[in-house]
Amino acid sequence: MKDSSDKKNSVTETVSIEDKLFTINYDHNHETHITCIGDPKEWEVLNPLQWTCPAKVYTKNQDSGNLDIDFENCIECGTCQILCPDHILWVYPKGGYGIRNRCG
Amino acid sequence: MNFDVIIIGAGAAGNAAAITLAKGGAKVLQIERGKFPGEKNLMGGIIYSSSLEELVPDFWKNAPIERPITEQNYWVSDKKTVTKLGYSDDAFKAKTEAPAHAYTVLRSEFDKWMAGEAKKHGAMLLPATVVLDLIVEEGKVVGVVTDRPNGEIRAPLVISGEGVNAFVSWKRNFGNKPKPDEVALVVKEVIELPEDVIEDRFQISANEGASYEIFGDITKGCLGYAFLYTNRKTVSIGVGSLVADFANNEIASYELLEHVKNHKSIKPFLKGGKTIEYAGHLIPEGGYKKLPTLVADGFLMTGDAALMVNAVHREGSNFAFVSGRLAGEVALEAIKNKDFSSNFLNAYRKKLEDSFILKDLRSYEDVFPFFRKRRDILNDYPQLISYAAKSLLTVDGTPKGKKKKNMVKGVLKMKSPAQIVKDLYNLLKVLGK
Numbered sequence: 122m123k124d125s126s127d128k129k130n131s132v133t134e135t136v137s138i139e140d141k142l143f144t145i146n147y148d149h150n151h152e153t154h155i156t157c158i159g160d161p162k163e164w165e166v167l168n169p170l171q172w173t174c175p176a177k178v179y180t181k182n183q184d185s186g187n188l189d190i191d192f193e194n195c196i197e198c199g200t201c202q203i204l205c206p207d208h209i210l211w212v213y214p215k216g217g218y219g220i221r222n223r224c225g
Numbered sequence: 226m227n228f229d230v231i232i233i234g235a236g237a238a239g240n241a242a243a244i245t246l247a248k249g250g251a252k253v254l255q256i257e258r259g260k261f262p263g264e265k266n267l268m269g270g271i272i273y274s275s276s277l278e279e280l281v282p283d284f285w286k287n288a289p290i291e292r293p294i295t296e297q298n299y300w301v302s303d304k305k306t307v308t309k310l311g312y313s314d315d316a317f318k319a320k321t322e323a324p325a326h327a328y329t330v331l332r333s334e335f336d337k338w339m340a341g342e343a344k345k346h347g348a349m350l351l352p353a354t355v356v357l358d359l360i361v362e363e364g365k366v367v368g369v370v371t372d373r374p375n376g377e378i379r380a381p382l383v384i385s386g387e388g389v390n391a392f393v394s395w396k397r398n399f400g401n402k403p404k405p406d407e408v409a410l411v412v413k414e415v416i417e418l419p420e421d422v423i424e425d426r427f428q429i430s431a432n433e434g435a436s437y438e439i440f441g442d443i444t445k446g447c448l449g450y451a452f453l454y455t456n457r458k459t460v461s462i463g464v465g466s467l468v469a470d471f472a473n474n475e476i477a478s479y480e481l482l483e484h485v486k487n488h489k490s491i492k493p494f495l496k497g498g499k500t501i502e503y504a505g506h507l508i509p510e511g512g513y514k515k516l517p518t519l520v521a522d523g524f525l526m527t528g529d530a531a532l533m534v535n536a537v538h539r540e541g542s543n544f545a546f547v548s549g550r551l552a553g554e555v556a557l558e559a560i561k562n563k564d565f566s567s568n569f570l571n572a573y574r575k576k577l578e579d580s581f582i583l584k585d586l587r588s589y590e591d592v593f594p595f596f597r598k599r600r601d602i603l604n605d606y607p608q609l610i611s612y613a614a615k616s617l618l619t620v621d622g623t624p625k626g627k628k629k630k631n632m633v634k635g636v637l638k639m640k641s642p643a644q645i646v647k648d649l650y651n652l653l654k655v656l657g658k
Contacts, residue, residue: 135483135486135487136483136486136500138477138479138480141414141479141500141503142503144414144500144501144502144503145502145503145504146502148260169472169473169475172471172472172475172476172477173410173468173471173472173477173478175410175412175477175478175479175505176505177479196503196504196505197265198410198505198506198507199389199390199507200410200468200505200507202390202402203402203403203404203405203408203468203507204405204468204469204472206402212392213258213355213390213392214355215355215372216258216352216353216354216355216371216372216373217258217259217260217352217353217354219265220264220265220504221259221260221264222263222264222265222266222267222332222333222502222504223264223333223501223502224331224332224333224334224415224459224501224502224504225263225264225266225267225268225331225332225333225334225335225336225504
């Protein structure tokens with residue numbers, strides 16, 4: 122499984138995604154709104170989510186090899202369910218929770 | 226309480242429908258998933274005055290607008306070069322008792338203000354509430370199911386202003402989830418800079434603003450472009466491409482944004498600025514061929530949920546304002562006639578067809594499929610433009626006549642004359658429709 126650090130087209134990163142996410146205002150209710158559907162063995166197809174998700178919600182767990190889902194990073198764009206409609210069930214967080222854009 | 230209409234969403238389209246309906250005296254309930262309207266919303270972003278004036282005639286006096294856009298710039302980037310074209314026009318400026326042609330806005334504040342306009346006319350807002358499904362009885366939409374306890378709310382008409390992720394509509398097969406090459410992901414940062422620094426760097430005065438759209442190598446082969454817009458005390462910088470391109474090219478959008486920010490022609494604009502917010506959003510780009518059911522019994526679709534976007538011209542908010550307004554106008558007639566059948570509501574489609582909305586979507590229906598098939602055009606021609614400009618502009622003792630000949634020779638080595646003519650013909654064919 123490819124890690125986001127060994128992508129073939131890595132471009133220079135000066136401000137990390139972690140720093141970017143730090144600028145976002147969230148109001149969490151700590152209930153996940155993202156679920157993987159189907160057989161974990163088929164989750165190879167989810168690999169592109171590691172670099173396509175703009176909030177780095179999906180990362181490969183180095184120990185278990187499974188995909189970790191940091192749903193609290195989610196900026197609610199919906200990219201994951203467009204890219205993997207058969208494997209990712211992504212719904213809106215409960216009303217009033219999740220991101221709260223100050224600028225938008 | 227009884228409502229004439231339920232509107233899903235308090236974004237550009239939902240607010241436009243709510244203002245129109247509330248002004249007309251209808252009992253409107255607007256349901257919004259954010260604690261406040263606007264906090265889930267995002268765009269580049271630019272609004273066009275003509276489409277907003279129809280809803281709020283003197284909006285520019287009170288609305289939280291940032292800067293008028295009085296100068297528009299288009300850059301074509303190659304690996305190490307940039308070719309620049311700009312258009313500045315005093316006609317784009319605000320005049321006494323007339324707004325400027327377009328303004329930058331930050332959607333969080335802007336949408337809150339716009340929803341407030343609907344409220345002023347009597348619309349009721351239910352915030353912090355997600356609509357989970359439609360209530361459909363005997364083939365007619367008669368209300369919504371929300372995530373509130375006992376969350377069913379009924380009304381004879383529901384207007385979807387759900388936005389790009391139109392889950393409720395998709396669930397009932399009013400439109401389909403787009404494919405990864407039919408939707409663009411845009412990431413953006415709002416960067417804070419002192420007002421006078423912005424005005425110095427962008428060479429604008431207090432009542433002016435500039436937009437930059439940058440094509441070519443800057444997107445690393447992804448179909449899309451980068452943008453830079455001036456706000457009052459911030460600038461918005463972002464980059465967008467098809468979800469499929471980020472996935473297939475193995476490029477992280479946030480890293481591409483860093484690449485854009487560090488581009489030699491962009492960096493000086495941003496120097497010393499502080500990022501106050503990072504955000505990302507999808508834009509539906511399926512266009513006319515993928516248009517969903519716009520009308521059903523007791524149901525109308527507006528804005529992004531209805532794919533009303535012309536990405537080539539960065540237009541979306543005006544499509545949302547106008548489609549929301551037209552849906553509102555038809556809904557008022559439906560309420561008056563107590564007829565919510567698709568037959569009656571089809572007047573909405575007719576109004577869309579008579580407006581620029583479906584005319585533009587139809588005339589651009591082949592543009593995106595063309596570029597999707599011919600990504601090479603956006604890679605090769607910037608190189609060609611760069612080469613041509615360099616050949617002509619380098620002063621090295623070569624006589625101009627010879628230079629021009631060399632330039633033509635060099636360009637034709639990169640692309641055969643037949644290929645250039647063919648590409649131009651095809652491009653003009655899809656654009657000239």
